[in-house]
Amino acid sequence: MTHRPTQAGDLGEFPLIERLTARLRAPRPEVVVGIGDDVAAFSVDQEKILLATCDVQVAGTHFLPERCDPFRLGRKAAAINVSDIAAVGGRPTHFLSSLIVPPATHVEFLERVYEGLAEEASRWEADVIGGNVSGGEQLVIDLTLLGEVRLEALLRRSGAVIGDRILVTGTVGAAAAGLQLQLEPELTVDGSSRIAALDAFELPTPRVVEARALVSVGGVSSAIDLSDGLAADLGHVCDASGVGARLSASRIPVAPCARNVARAAGRDALDWALGGGEDYQLLFTAPPTRLGPLVEAVADAGGTSVSDIGEIVAAERGRSLLLDDGSEHALTGEGWRHF
């Protein structure tokens, strides 16, 4: 019997990260948030926390060079990093850009990527201050974003407690619908749903304004941005906080465009809302008494809605989804179990 060595593809992203970070030594005490979170945080002085995150767009994995708009690609590569900084209540400040460029890449395509990057950086008053260009076989846009936050304003994944409400900004499922339309452009969908879904996937709006409004009001016990999907990201909060969660299916703000695209594609919009990922909304928890002021602050700041979609429960009760018929289903990293 031969033993095949374990391959990265056998493990998947999070178990692989765990295996690798086990090889690192524990960081120094000035490091407030280390490996495993979306954002690292460390003290620079008594009050100020510096934030750092990196997120990458790989051709073939995250985008198709021949089908995508390079300006939007540049904006998205920046926006998904901004979303990580927003999720901890921070302000984005400085980008570093690392490109891997196959020799045959059109320079004009790359210039448009950079214009998108510059546009998104400007929008949040961040600067692109450095970077690197290297040759390779596959186009890669790897951005590092630095940011800052005051220590008392830092939001984390780990503070959710039993009885907290689970809240989410805006709508969910639209980005998955947009991806579906990129893969199946021939689907018959009304024009405004098509545009809304594609925009959600290609031009996510990081919730910087909303997160800062939440921080200014206070009372948020945990927060994360929706990159992996509502079920998976809620799972990260539960893991970090040592709690369980119960969502009400009827309260989840599924985007209308996601419903329309799902109908045309013969798919379930709730599946996309829970498992689709890339919505870049804020998911957060707070005690019921803080709900009113928090919802109001977000609405005042940017007109974004906030939905109360469930509650934090004891860890033993696990993570579940309550349907209208009263049945309860397990939530998984990929979404929910229909049976």
Added chain:
Amino acid sequence: MTHRPTQAGDLGEFPLIERLTARLRAPRPEVVVGIGDDVAAFSVDQEKILLATCDVQVAGTHFLPERCDPFRLGRKAAAINVSDIAAVGGRPTHFLSSLIVPPATHVEFLERVYEGLAEEASRWEADVIGGNVSGGEQLVIDLTLLGEVRLEALLRRSGAVIGDRILVTGTVGAAAAGLQLQLEPELTVDGSSRIAALDAFELPTPRVVEARALVSVGGVSSAIDLSDGLAADLGHVCDASGVGARLSASRIPVAPCARNVARAAGRDALDWALGGGEDYQLLFTAPPTRLGPLVEAVADAGGTSVSDIGEIVAAERGRSLLLDDGSEHALTGEGWRHF
């Protein structure tokens, strides 16, 4: 006549970077060193400057996964970033690691890469505080390194003035000899030359200690680390400072192992010393009066030699190499013109 769009491979690294950065807006005044340098620098408070750099190792471009030692690969990926921070007189503090991993990559290989990264980070008392793992076709290790330096200690490329001496730490050409041995392992070379050359290529020692010794003595007018090659990196200093340079061939500290490998390979060790790159020594300039204290401080700090290899001249005199026979040859980005 059809017009083929300009491709990245037509331009090369530096013109491509210029084309792309032209798309960015000018950074805010807190940014002390922006795009175009190896390290970005920005103020966090009155005294402290934060540094950020990123450098990448791409399979096929920078290393061959099937031939390299993954532990050494991890160390080198970290060390080349540390070298950038050293070149501005800084102290490395925090790493972020972004991996792109083909599914068939052995997890054990990646664990060894991480052990190397952890080892090199520990060596300089830096922490690995975050990162990202993504799928792709080609293994990529993209590291961002943050660091810090006091404003008055910040070394730059841009301060060289006419009459300054040009100085370099250690020896040069050994890394290129090591690369040659990786490509042609069958070359007949004595064992100690082989080990010295391969070590220089695979395990560079960033000159952190030496740079900090220079800063503590004072008087260094410009500095850079040798990544692209002595001739090219001296060119970066000349461009940034608006000066020319004249090197004396006989004063260049060509590594003995490079001479031995060059002889076996039928190559010229001086070509490797000037054009080979990846030696990760410090190249710096200083007025002649400061030479004694600077050389002494570096020797005291780490036992590393410093060689005086030429002088800064007026920009109109260009960049040249003086041979023993009195002939003067142009220096180029690739090395020097023999004719």
